[in-house]
Amino acid sequence: MAVALLTSSVSSVGAASSLKGKIVVNGSSALLPLTLQAASEFKKLNPKVKISASAAGSVTGPQAVRKGIADIGACDWDASMDVPGFKKFEGQVATPIAVIPFAAIVNKNVNVSSLTNKQLADIFSGKVTNWKDVGGSDADIVVVNRAFGSGTRVNFQIKALLNGEFMSKGSNYKEVKSSGDMKTAVETTPNAIGYIDLVYVTGDKIKALKVNDVAATEANVINGTYKVWSYGYYMTKGQPTGATKAFIDYIKSSKFQNGSLKKLKFIPLSAMKK
Structure with missing residues (x-):
């Protein structure tokens, strides 16, 4: 653009x-x-x-x-x-x-550090439902999504999921209205995954995932290796x-x-x- x-x-x-x-x-x-x-x-x-x-x-x-x-x-x-x-x-x-750099985030108990675009798309669409299928522990994945109208959601869908579709219902699906709500939901929900802009990634209750083994950092946005930004x-x-x-x-x-x-x-x- x-x-x-x-x-x-x-x-x-x-x-x-x-x-x-x-x-x-x-x-x-x-x-x-x-x-x-x-x-x-x-x-x-x-x-x-x-x-x-x-x-x-x-x-x-x-x-x-x-x-x-x-x-x-x-x-x-x-x-x-x-x-x-x-x-x-x-x-x-x-x-x-x-x-604005954006990051996929997980609850601190999730022992996964990096996901590919395809793995992210499969998780957020509901195709992959257990962390063991992407290298983690045997535990159901809880997907936390932003409500329709969120700019973070628009950018994450285009740039992290490569235009993949979001799931919209299910016992392990939550939807929140703001970045602050997203942080709280992922912090307080074991096995949860969500996404947020980098400014909100603070404390020790959540962690930002690498995408294709590239960390969500300002330096990596600037050098062109991290693509999830707007x-x-x-x-x-x-x-x-x-x-x-x-x-x-x-x-x-x-x-x-x-x-x-x-x-x-x-x-x-x-x-x-x-």
Whole structure:
């Protein structure tokens, strides 16, 4: 997917202490940690700007922008274009703000460290139901999936499952609404497998699997060996203006991209330039 990478200076934003406005962000739970951190920093520079952020899945972002209830729709795909399962949102502009690595994750009790694309597809479709069939212990696999409308789900299906189908029911199937819910479900369910963006892979109750023996790391995304990643976008109704534009410019600034964004395990846009 062609992506225009834009840069901006912090000075134009940081000096705007008299900037006023209210910004409502809705959409991707994968991007929520980034949005919250950026909002915290931006509000210190611009105390007269109010920012609220919520996350119920990527598709709710551009939907909220279309309805006029959000200024920014956070989305894990370019919603100004058709993607599998979703028509484009007419009149919306997609601004790339980060690169998001995604990972297949398992409960800490699962003694498997790497799966191939085919093994992942077989597990998430329900074709393979026991860990012993992919090199693990004799135990039923519990599949945890994101609800339809999740950008993480869209990207994982395309890039990890190579467009394989998801199972949708069964005694060993669970469905969750957000990245936070996914982490909790896999942490608390023995023999569970799910998927999440890398920022949520913390603690010792879950672990990220290698895909085709390649670890889910920022370095491997950048060097091209790990394929399960996407650009994260902010969707706006037309080109952003005012406080909304200033906030997006701050997120795209080299200070934030190479500072807080990297600390949160996202990847700066500039790292993917060819």
